[in-house]
Amino acid sequence: MLDPDKWIWELQTAGTIFALKVKKWLIRKKTRYQNLEIALTEDYGLAMSLDGCFMLTERDEFFYHEMLVHPVLLSLPRPSSVLIIGGGDGGALREALRHPVKEVYLVEIDQEVLDAAMQFLEPIHKGSFYDNRVRIVTTPGEEFVLKTNVKFDAIIVDSTDPIGPARRLFEEEFFASCRKALKDKGLMALQSGTPYLHPEELTSTFRALKRLFPFVEVYLGFMPSYPSGMWSYIIAGGRPVVLRRKTLVKRYQERKLTTKYYTPEVHLAAFTLPRFVQELLSRASNGG
Numbered sequence: 001m002l003d004p005d006k007w008i009w010e011l012q013t014a015g016t017i018f019a020l021k022v023k024k025w026l027i028r029k030k031t032r033y034q035n036l037e038i039a040l041t042e043d044y045g046l047a048m049s050l051d052g053c054f055m056l057t058e059r060d061e062f063f064y065h066e067m068l069v070h071p072v073l074l075s076l077p078r079p080s081s082v083l084i085i086g087g088g089d090g091g092a093l094r095e096a097l098r099h100p101v102k103e104v105y106l107v108e109i110d111q112e113v114l115d116a117a118m119q120f121l122e123p124i125h126k127g128s129f130y131d132n133r134v135r136i137v138t139t140p141g142e143e144f145v146l147k148t149n150v151k152f153d154a155i156i157v158d159s160t161d162p163i164g165p166a167r168r169l170f171e172e173e174f175f176a177s178c179r180k181a182l183k184d185k186g187l188m189a190l191q192s193g194t195p196y197l198h199p200e201e202l203t204s205t206f207r208a209l210k211r212l213f214p215f216v217e218v219y220l221g222f223m224p225s226y227p228s229g230m231w232s233y234i235i236a237g238g239r240p241v242v243l244r245r246k247t248l249v250k251r252y253q254e255r256k257l258t259t260k261y262y263t264p265e266v267h268l269a270a271f272t273l274p275r276f277v278q279e280l281l282s283r284a285s286n287g288g
Contacts, residue, residue, distance in 0.1 A: 008039045008047055010054050012227040013197055018054070020044050026120045031112040038120050044225065046121060048089055050113070050160055058123055060224045061091050064191075066262035067221035067270070068233060069095035072154050072189035074251050074267065075241040079153040081105075083181065085141035085169065087158035088113035090125025096156065097128050098257055105152075107137045107144045114138065142168045145177040153183055157190035161201065170201075172208040175236075179212055187237040192218070195277050196228040202277075203284040209236045210285065217241075218281060219270035221261070232277070233270075243268075 002009060002019055009019035020041040027038045037049040045058030056064070069092050073079050080102045084092050088108040096104050106129075108114050114136065118129055129136065137144060141157070155178050159169045168174055169190075178188050188209075193201035202218070209216045213236040223231040235241065248264035273281070 008037060008041065008049055010049065010052055010227075016227075018225065018227070020047055020057070027116050029112070031110050033110045036110075036113060036116060038116055046123060047225075048117075048121065053160060054225050055160065056089055056091060056124065057225045061089075061124060062260045063221060063223045064226070064231065065091040065095050066259050067219075067231075067266075068092055068158060068189060068191060069156060070257070070259065070262045071219065071233070071267050071270070072156060072187050072235055073099045073101075074248055074255075074264075075187055075235065075243060076153055076185075077251075081150065081152045081154075081183075083107065083145075083150075083152045083155045085144070085155065085157045085159065087156070089117045089121055090128050092156055092158040093134065094124070094126050094128040097131055097133065099255055101133060103133050103135065104131075105135045105137060105144075105150070107139060107141050109138070109140050111138045140168070142171075142174045142177065145174065145181045148181055150181070151183045151186070152181055153186050155182060155186070155188045157188070159191070161193060161198075170205055170208070172211060175208055175212050179238075182237070185237070185239065187235055187241065188213070189233060189235050192232045192234050194226065194228045194230055195220075195232050195280060196230050198227070199280050202232050203280055205234060206281055207284050209234060212236075214238055215240045217271060218273065218277070220273065220277070221266075221270060 007019045009017050022039045024040040034051045041047050047057045048055045082096050082101050082104045084106045192205045195202045216236045221231050252264050
């Protein structure tokens, strides 16, 4: 058994553990909503865990945050207003602010996560919380989208898996509120788990979105510290978004983006799905 004072880990399946050796614990506490842990690790730098699941590590967080944010924002010609639900570590916020946006709302349920991120995760958020374009709201995301009168070009859901406080962020009622909070040509993006180890998370989310949005597309990215390393994302909107490489390259260059994982070529390739993922989505579309 791993020593809980020397290791931070995630039980990814009943028989699989991903563990990192801890050099120094920075915070270990029970917040109002969840168990929060941040540690400095031997091989992956800073690592944050919520309820025993890794949210990020300093070494590989860019895989996830770039693929969550840039495909949706580069699919929009002029994204001005962005809503991020969750994302209390500031990584998605950092990436969104690299686009020519005028305002970004960050809606996080847990103030203690925000406080810990501001104190310990500067290498992740890089001061993005203090940008004058940012409005931070501490409230449940599903309540914010239900009540807001603001219309957004993009809504990005950077949540944990559908357990605990994040469960409602995967329900059809929440997705319906998001659609109402989008502008006519607005888009929604979210993470939808690993199709390899937990396909039901992807398929249930895909089905719920298909009932509400005319356009729903799944894409994949690599995320080393997440279960299986294969991670899925979904973009949904009122109209198809099919971009040519020339358009993506032009927008990427005009916005002077600097990325480590994402490229326009990776963007296009990410929507080419392996056979088993195609079959999962086909069964989900047909009610299976």
